[in-house]
Amino acid sequence: MIENLIKKDMLINVGPQHPSTHGVLRLIMTLEGEIIRDTKPVIGYLHRGKEKLAESRSYTQYLPMVDRVDYLSSFFYQAAYCYAVEEIAGLKVPKRAEYIRLITMEFNRIASHLLWLGSFLLDLGATSPLFYVFREREEIVTLFEELTGQRMMYNFYTFGGVKKDFPDGWIAKALDLCKKMPALFDEYEAIITKNPIFLERTKDIGVMTPKLGIDYGITGPNIRASGVDLDLRKSSPYSVYGELDVKPCLAQSGDSYDRYIVRIAEMRESIRLIEEAIEKIPGGIPERLRVKKVNCGCNQDECQHCGFDMQLVGKKVNPIVFKPPVGEATSMIESPRGITLCYIVSNGTNKPYRVKWRTPSFSSVQVLPELVKDKNYSDLMPIFGSLDVVLPEVDR
Amino acid sequence: MINQINKTISAVVEIARGMATIMKHFFREPITLEYPEKKPELGERYRGRLALLTNPDGSDICLGCMTCQKVCPCVDLIQIEKEGKEVKEFTIDIGRCIFCGNCTEACPKGALVMTKEFELADYSRNTLVYDKKALTLSPEESEKWKSRT
Numbered sequence: 001m002i003e004n005l006i007k008k009d010m011l012i013n014v015g016p017q018h019p020s021t022h023g024v025l026r027l028i029m030t031l032e033g034e035i036i037r038d039t040k041p042v043i044g045y046l047h048r049g050k051e052k053l054a055e056s057r058s059y060t061q062y063l064p065m066v067d068r069v070d071y072l073s074s075f076f077y078q079a080a081y082c083y084a085v086e087e088i089a090g091l092k093v094p095k096r097a098e099y100i101r102l103i104t105m106e107f108n109r110i111a112s113h114l115l116w117l118g119s120f121l122l123d124l125g126a127t128s129p130l131f132y133v134f135r136e137r138e139e140i141v142t143l144f145e146e147l148t149g150q151r152m153m154y155n156f157y158t159f160g161g162v163k164k165d166f167p168d169g170w171i172a173k174a175l176d177l178c179k180k181m182p183a184l185f186d187e188y189e190a191i192i193t194k195n196p197i198f199l200e201r202t203k204d205i206g207v208m209t210p211k212l213g214i215d216y217g218i219t220g221p222n223i224r225a226s227g228v229d230l231d232l233r234k235s236s237p238y239s240v241y242g243e244l245d246v247k248p249c250l251a252q253s254g255d256s257y258d259r260y261i262v263r264i265a266e267m268r269e270s271i272r273l274i275e276e277a278i279e280k281i282p283g284g285i286p287e288r289l290r291v292k293k294v295n296c297g298c299n300q301d302e303c304q305h306c307g308f309d310m311q312l313v314g315k316k317v318n319p320i321v322f323k324p325p326v327g328e329a330t331s332m333i334e335s336p337r338g339i340t341l342c343y344i345v346s347n348g349t350n351k352p353y354r355v356k357w358r359t360p361s362f363s364s365v366q367v368l369p370e371l372v373k374d375k376n377y378s379d380l381m382p383i384f385g386s387l388d389v390v391l392p393e394v395d396r
Numbered sequence: 397m398i399n400q401i402n403k404t405i406s407a408v409v410e411i412a413r414g415m416a417t418i419m420k421h422f423f424r425e426p427i428t429l430e431y432p433e434k435k436p437e438l439g440e441r442y443r444g445r446l447a448l449l450t451n452p453d454g455s456d457i458c459l460g461c462m463t464c465q466k467v468c469p470c471v472d473l474i475q476i477e478k479e480g481k482e483v484k485e486f487t488i489d490i491g492r493c494i495f496c497g498n499c500t501e502a503c504p505k506g507a508l509v510m511t512k513e514f515e516l517a518d519y520s521r522n523t524l525v526y527d528k529k530a531l532t533l534s535p536e537e538s539e540k541w542k543s544r545t
Contacts, residue, residue, distance in 0.1 A: 064496030149441040191414040196407035
C-alpha cells in the first residue's frame with residue numbers, strides 16, 4: 001500500500017514566497033517520490049505594467065521608471081532605453097560620456113554578479129559568503145552613491161550623454177577598488193571553487209546543451225557557460241566597447257558549476273575593462289580637465305580640452321517638449337543576465353507610442369522545466385539559483 | 397579504494413583551506429555602522445527629501461512655472477496653486493515620491509533641491525504630504541544649498 005502511495009504523482013507548490021527567487025515566482029511541480037516529473041512556472045506576481053506606463057508618460061518622465069525594471073542592474077536598462085531614444089532622435093553621444101557609461105555599467109555588472117554569488121550560495125546552504133559579497137558590493141554601491149546620488153535607482157543617464165561628471169577623487173577611489181578586488185575574488189574561490197560539497201551539488205547538475213540554450217533564447221553568462229561564444233560587447237560593440245579589448249569568458253559543459261566559473265571570470269574581466277577604460281577616457285581626471293577647459297576656452301569641436309568629445313551631453317534636450325521624429329528603433333545591451341533589448345516606436349509626440357522590453361531572465365525561467373526534468377528535488381535550487389533569474393525583470 | 401582515499405584527503409585539504417580563509421575574517425575590522433547612533437556620511441549629490449529655497453530676503457525663488465510637475469514621473473505628485481504672480485500653495489506628497497531628481501534638474505531657477513534628509517518615516521500618509529511651509533527652507537539654510545550646485 002505504501003508503494004502505491006509513493007508511485008502516485010504528487011503535486012506541490014514552490015513559492016510564490018521563496019528565499020531563492022529574488023522576488024516572487026511560483027512553481028507548480030509534479031513529483032514522483034523525490035523525482036521531478038513536471039514543472040510549471042507561474043509568473044506575473046511582480047507585474048507593474050512598465051511597458052504600458054510608458055504610453056502615458058513623456059520620454060523624460062519614463063526615464064526613472066526604467067531603473068525599476070531590474071533593480072540590480074539599473075544602469076544597463078537606462079543605457080538600453082537611452083540608446084534607443086538616441087537612435088530615433090539622432091542624438092550623438094560624446095566619447096567622454098560613453099566612457100563614463102561604460103565604467104559605471106561594468107561596475108554595475110560586478111555588483112550584480114556579486115549579489116548573485118551570495119544568493120546562489122545561500123540557496124546551497126552556505127551563509128557566510130553572502131556577507132562577504134555584500135561587503136564588497138557595499139563599496140561599489142558607495143561609489144555609485146557618490147556619483148549619482150542614490151544607491152540603487154540611479155537615474156544617471158540622459159538622452160545624449162550622462163547627467164554629471166565624476167566627482168573629485170572618484171577615479172582614484174575606483175582604481176583603488178579595482179586593485180583590491182582580484183584578491184577578494186581569490187578569497188571567494190578559495191572558499192568555494194574546490195569545496196567538495198559545492199562540487200558534489202553543482203558539477204554535472206542542470207546541464208544545458210548549446211542546442212537547448214539556443215532553442216530557448218538563453219543569452220549572457222548562461223549560454224557562454226555552454227560554450228556558445230555570444231557576447232554583444234565583442235560581436236557587435238555598442239558603446240565604446242569596440243575600442244577596448246573584450247575577452248569573452250567561456251566554459252564547456254554548461255552545468256551549474258560552469259555558470260559559476262563563467263561569472264567569476266566575468267567579474268575579473270570587468271575589473272580589467274574598467275582599468276583599461278579609465279586609462280583611455282578622453283579628458284582624463286575631471287579636476288584636470290576643468291582647469292584645461294578654462295585655460296583653453298576655444299570652444300572648437302575638435303579641441304582636445306573643450307571639444308565635443310569632452311562634453312557630458314551632446315545636445316541638451318528640453319525635457320518637456322522633446323519630440324523625436326516618427327520612427328522606430330531597437331537597441332541591444334549585454335546586461336549581467338544576457339541580452340536586453342529595448343524597442344521604441346515614436347509617433348512624433350512627446351510620449352512614446354510603444355516601448356517593448358526583451359529581458360533575458362524571461363528566457364531563463366522558460367528553460368527551467370527542461371533543466372530540472374527527471375532530476376532530484378534537491379537539485380532544483382542549484383539549477384535555478386545558477387540561472388540568475390531576477391523576477392521583476394521577468395514580469396516588468 | 398585508493399581513489400576514494402585520495403578524494404577524501406583532497407576534500408579535507410580543500411575544506412581546511414576554505415575554513416582558513418573564513419578564519420582570516422575574525423581579525424578584520426567590522427564594516428557595519430551601528431545605525432541609529434552613528435549615521436553614514438552622505439555624498440554631496442545625495443538625493444533625499446525635496447525642499448524649496450528662498451532668496452536672502454525671505455521671498456520665494458519659485459515662479460510657479462509648473463516645469464517640475466510636467467517632468468515628474470508620478471503624476472500629480474507636485475501641486476502648485478498660483479494667485480496672480482505669487483505662488484500660494486506648493487504641496488509635495490513625499491509618500492509617493494520616488495526620489496528620481498527629475499524636478500530638481502528641470503527647475504529653471506534652481507528653486508527645488510534635494511536635501512540629505514532620509515529619515516522620513518511617519519505614522520500616517522496625510523502627514524507625509526508636505527505643504528509650502530514645511531518645504532521652504534530658511535534664507536540661511538538656502539545659501540548653504542545654493543553653493544552646493
